[in-house]
Amino acid sequence: MGDEALSAGAVARRLGVAVTTLRTWHQRYGLGPSQHLPGHHRRYTPADLARLEIMRKLTSDGVTPAEAARWARQVPVPGPAGEPPTVVANRVRPGGERDGGGQTIPVGRAGPAARGLARAAMRLDSVAIGETIGQTLATDGVVATWEGLLRPVLAGIGERHAATAGLIEVEHLLSRCVSEAFATVARAGSATGPARLLLSCADEEQHTLPLEALAAALAEAGVAYRMLGARVPAAALVEAVNRTGPAAVVIWSHTLATADPAQLTALLASPRRPLLVLAAGPGWRADSLPAGVVRPVDLAEAVSLALAVRDSLDQSVEG
Amino acid sequence: MGDEALSAGAVARRLGVAVTTLRTWHQRYGLGPSQHLPGHHRRYTPADLARLEIMRKLTSDGVTPAEAARWARQVPVPGPAGEPPTVVANRVRPGGERDGGGQTIPVGRAGPAARGLARAAMRLDSVAIGETIGQTLATDGVVATWEGLLRPVLAGIGERHAATAGLIEVEHLLSRCVSEAFATVARAGSATGPARLLLSCADEEQHTLPLEALAAALAEAGVAYRMLGARVPAAALVEAVNRTGPAAVVIWSHTLATADPAQLTALLASPRRPLLVLAAGPGWRADSLPAGVVRPVDLAEAVSLALAVRDSLDQSVEG
DNA sequence: TACGAGTTGCGTCGATTTCTGCGTCGATTT
DNA sequence: AAATCGACGCAGAAATCGACGCAACTCGTA
Numbered sequence: 001m002g003d004e005a006l007s008a009g010a011v012a013r014r015l016g017v018a019v020t021t022l023r024t025w026h027q028r029y030g031l032g033p034s035q036h037l038p039g040h041h042r043r044y045t046p047a048d049l050a051r052l053e054i055m056r057k058l059t060s061d062g063v064t065p066a067e068a069a070r071w072a073r074q075v076p077v078p079g080p081a082g083e084p085p086t087v088v089a090n091r092v093r094p095g096g097e098r099d100g101g102g103q104t105i106p107v108g109r110a111g112p113a114a115r116g117l118a119r120a121a122m123r124l125d126s127v128a129i130g131e132t133i134g135q136t137l138a139t140d141g142v143v144a145t146w147e148g149l150l151r152p153v154l155a156g157i158g159e160r161h162a163a164t165a166g167l168i169e170v171e172h173l174l175s176r177c178v179s180e181a182f183a184t185v186a187r188a189g190s191a192t193g194p195a196r197l198l199l200s201c202a203d204e205e206q207h208t209l210p211l212e213a214l215a216a217a218l219a220e221a222g223v224a225y226r227m228l229g230a231r232v233p234a235a236a237l238v239e240a241v242n243r244t245g246p247a248a249v250v251i252w253s254h255t256l257a258t259a260d261p262a263q264l265t266a267l268l269a270s271p272r273r274p275l276l277v278l279a280a281g282p283g284w285r286a287d288s289l290p291a292g293v294v295r296p297v298d299l300a301e302a303v304s305l306a307l308a309v310r311d312s313l314d315q316s317v318e319g
Numbered sequence: 320m321g322d323e324a325l326s327a328g329a330v331a332r333r334l335g336v337a338v339t340t341l342r343t344w345h346q347r348y349g350l351g352p353s354q355h356l357p358g359h360h361r362r363y364t365p366a367d368l369a370r371l372e373i374m375r376k377l378t379s380d381g382v383t384p385a386e387a388a389r390w391a392r393q394v395p396v397p398g399p400a401g402e403p404p405t406v407v408a409n410r411v412r413p414g415g416e417r418d419g420g421g422q423t424i425p426v427g428r429a430g431p432a433a434r435g436l437a438r439a440a441m442r443l444d445s446v447a448i449g450e451t452i453g454q455t456l457a458t459d460g461v462v463a464t465w466e467g468l469l470r471p472v473l474a475g476i477g478e479r480h481a482a483t484a485g486l487i488e489v490e491h492l493l494s495r496c497v498s499e500a501f502a503t504v505a506r507a508g509s510a511t512g513p514a515r516l517l518l519s520c521a522d523e524e525q526h527t528l529p530l531e532a533l534a535a536a537l538a539e540a541g542v543a544y545r546m547l548g549a550r551v552p553a554a555a556l557v558e559a560v561n562r563t564g565p566a567a568v569v570i571w572s573h574t575l576a577t578a579d580p581a582q583l584t585a586l587l588a589s590p591r592r593p594l595l596v597l598a599a600g601p602g603w604r605a606d607s608l609p610a611g612v613v614r615p616v617d618l619a620e621a622v623s624l625a626l627a628v629r630d631s632l633d634q635s636v637e638g
Numbered sequence: 639t640a641c642g643a644g645t646t647g648c649g650t651c652g653a654t655t656t657c658t659g660c661g662t663c664g665a666t667t668t
Numbered sequence: 669a670a671a672t673c674g675a676c677g678c679a680g681a682a683a684t685c686g687a688c689g690c691a692a693c694t695c696g697t698a
Contacts, residue, residue: 008672020660023673028658041667041672064682065658124563126545127510134506168555169562172548183502187453191446194333200491226445229491236487244443245332272332326656327684339648342685347646360655360684384646441647 005043014049015056022052029069031055062273062292118153121174129177137181142217143300146210150178154209178209182216186227189219197225197306198246198274200232202253202263202283210281210299211252217303223310234263238270248276248309250302253283261288268292276309278302324362333368334375335442341371348388350374379439379447381431430467437472440493448496456500461536462619469497473528497528501535505546508538515566516544516625517559517593519551521602524577529600529618533569536622542629553582557589567595567628569621572602580607587611595628597621 012019026032026042031051033042044052051072058068113136120128136145157174161167197218199211208230215227228240241249249267253259259281267277268290277293280302284295296302331338345351345361350370352361363371370391377387432455439447455464476493480486516537518530527549534546547559560568568586572578578600586596587609596612599621603614615621 018660019672020662021658024659027674039666039673124545124559126514127543130506168552169547169559172551172555173545173559176546176548179498180502180506183499184506187449187499187503195445224446226443226492227495228488229495232491233487236485236491239485240443240488240492243332243337244335245328337648338684339650340646343647346686358654358685 005045006049008042008044011044011049011052015052017056025052025055025069029066029073031069031072058275063275114149114152117149117174118156121153121157121170124169124173126173126177129174130181133177133181134184137185142182142185142213142220143303146213146217146299150209150213154178175209179212182209182212185216186212186219189216189222191219191224192222193224195224195226195244196247196310197223198228198240198244198249199225200228200237200240200249200251201230202251202258202281203233203260204231205253205255205258205281205283206230207252207254207281210254211250213299214250214280214302214306217299218306221303221307223306225306234260234266237263238266241267241270241274242272245272246274248278248306249274250278250280250306253279253281255283256285257283259283259285259288261290264293265290276305278305324364325368327361327363330363330368330371334371335444336375344371344374344388348385348392350388350391375442375444376447379435379442379444379451381433381435381438433468433471436468436493437475440472440476440489443488443492445492445496448493449500452496452500453503456504461501461504461532461539462622465532465536465618469528469532473497494528498531501528501531504535505531505538508535508541510538510543511541512543514543514545514563515629516542517547517563517565517568518544519547519556519559519568519570520549521570521572521577521582521600522552522556522579523550524572524574524600524602525549526571526573526600529573530569530571532618533571533599533621533625536618537625540622540626542625544625553579553585556582557585560586560589560593561591564591565593567597567625568593569597569599569625572598572600574602575604576602578602578604578607580609583612584609595624597624 006014008019008022012022015022022032022042026036033044033048036042054072055065055068058071059065063071113132117129117132120132133145133150136149140148154171154174157167157171161171199215201208201211211227211229215225218225226240226244226246228237232240237249237251251263251267259279261284264277264279267274279289279293279295286295289295294305296305325333327338327341331341334341341351341361345355352363352367355361373391374384374387377390378384382390432451436448436451439451452464452469455468459467473490473493476486476490480490518534520527520530530546530548534544537544545559545563545565547556551559556568556570570582570586578598580603583596583598586593598608598612598614605614608614613624615624
């Protein structure tokens with residue numbers, strides 16, 4: 001293991017701050033070299049440097065230095081190895097099974113449960129739908145249920161709907177059942193501590209289900225949040241952010257039409273700028289997002305990001 | 320990181336009130352930091368925060384702020400021993416019980432629970448909202464909760480929203496919580512027998528909450544139903560009716576714009592014409608309804624009509 | 639039904655406190 | 669000799685303070 005010990009000046013130059021500031025950070029926030037004898041020169045290990053990097057990043061994102069320091073101090077310094085992406089087990093069917101043509105919903109290779117759910121939906125059988133969802137939810141959890149069961153079926157219906165202009169009732173009924181199932185999970189979960197997360201749809205955005213999935217997943221993990229719902233005008237969102245000062249905000253946009261980057265910009269410019277802004281959903285174009293906005297690909301990624309924020313803020317006090 | 324001293328802004332954000340309100344509470348009710356030098360910044364200890372939490376909880380329960388403050392001031396806050404409890408002059412109110420004012424939602428004479436719910440909503444406090452609704456739902460049932468608690472508060476918000484063009488976030492958050500609560504009831508109820516009832520919004524109609532209330536009330540009464548949800552085109556509705564052959568159909572319309580009588584006519588002309596068609600909601604004009612359509616005034620009336628249908632079918636089938 | 643009195647949350651304004659990065663100085667380490 | 673250390677202080681920015689006032693609600697009364 002490379003045993004490099006950086007001097008104060010080197011670290012300062014690397015971070016872009018003055019040497020004295022490093023000293024101040026050490027005294028004021030306890031952000032210094034892991035071991036240091038008073039009067040002697042400071043020697044920063046790579047781990048110490050990583051901590052400082054976090055500090056730098058957060059402060060340049062607009063976080064209060066005191067708070068950023070609290071975070072940097074508590075985050076277990078991430079090892080050099082990159083985090084393995086959370087892989088959602090995608091149950092592949094063993095045989096190249098072919099399943100019904102006829103009046104069904106294309107669910108792709110999403111497993112038998114999905115096909116069953118699709119059938120129940122076609123029958124408008126809300127009881128069977130509710131049972132299937134509840135079962136899977138209890139067994140596999142929210143994230144897996146969403147990715148492996150609900151999303152495929154919903155996507156399949158949407159596809160068919162676009163092609164044949166029918167199936168609207170099916171889509172409505174299923175949506176409603178999914179919504180109910182998520183709501184049940186959300187209400188069952190016991191939130192711990194104040195809500196530091198705000199979930200909202202973009203302006204004019206109607207689709208709430210993915211956000212509800214996120215909410216349910218968070219509730220399942222014991223994370224408190226506030227959910228605003230569909231069609232939230234930018235002004236209202238900013239207003240809510242200013243009132244509640246969330247650490248992170250998730251904005252969902254389903255289509256390009258509702259993905260106005262101005263909403264994000266307004267958020268970033270708000271007085272109580274949230275620590276993290278997540279632009280979720282297929283509507284957002286990666287190249288049009290303002291700097292400082294993160295774009296999760298997955299429900300799983302969104303959840304883990306939210307969890308990270310929660311964990312790091314857990315013991316800290318706002319400043 | 321042992322002693323947390325929360326700043327005014329942090330506390331305000333945590334409680335969901337404005338910073339100025341905290342100051343007002345301090346001056347008016349003596350609810351401030353235990354020790355505070357005039358001119359200096361306020362530093363709230365955990366004990367102080369606990370006192371404010373009591374204040375928050377009481378006001379969300381509908382208690383007059385002045386009285387809530389009196390309680391909060393007297394409750395022995397379990398704090399670090401050694402310091403004598405701050406005794407504040409107990410300003411007794413000369414007049415009798417009064418309430419109202421400030422940035423609140425007009426609920427009229429709808430009871431303290433409604434006022435508490437309104438306050439919780441203004442604070443975007445979804446936990447308190449959920450608790451209040453759940454409590455009332457369990458105690459009074461769906462119908463009473465809707466008429467006596469939810470509808471007044473929602474109407475108040477809507478009114479205010481129309482007047483000031485604000486409060487959208489509040490409306491969204493509350494709607495979401497109500498929706499969740501109803502969903503929980505709907506899923507808890509055990510349906511008996513096949514669903515002979517179809518609930519649907521009119522075409523283009525966005526408001527689902529009243530229908531959800533009806534659904535929850537039906538579930539509470541053990542009636543099975545199918546719920547299609549918002550924005551159901553007439554063709555899709557007819558399709559659903561033909562597929563499932565319900566005995567009764569409820570169509571909700573909130574505004575005149577979505578209350579096209581043609582939808583009802585189409586229903587009555589469908590091959591599997593339902594026994595009963597209910598046009599619910601303030602959108603429908605009594606004089607424009609085709610013959611054979613019933614228009615319930617109330618949630619209660621809609622429920623009892625649905626029950627009547629269920630019962631009559633039961634006898635005819637079983638007999 | 640309309641109106642005045644009492645209550646209450648919160649926006650605004652100029653002054654003050656607090657935070658934060660960094661420069662300076664004499665002594666010490668490398 | 670160069671770099672750094674600890675202590676101290678400063679200046680700009682952000683947050684907060686106290687005072688004041690407004691708007692809107694409720695309730696009793698005319």
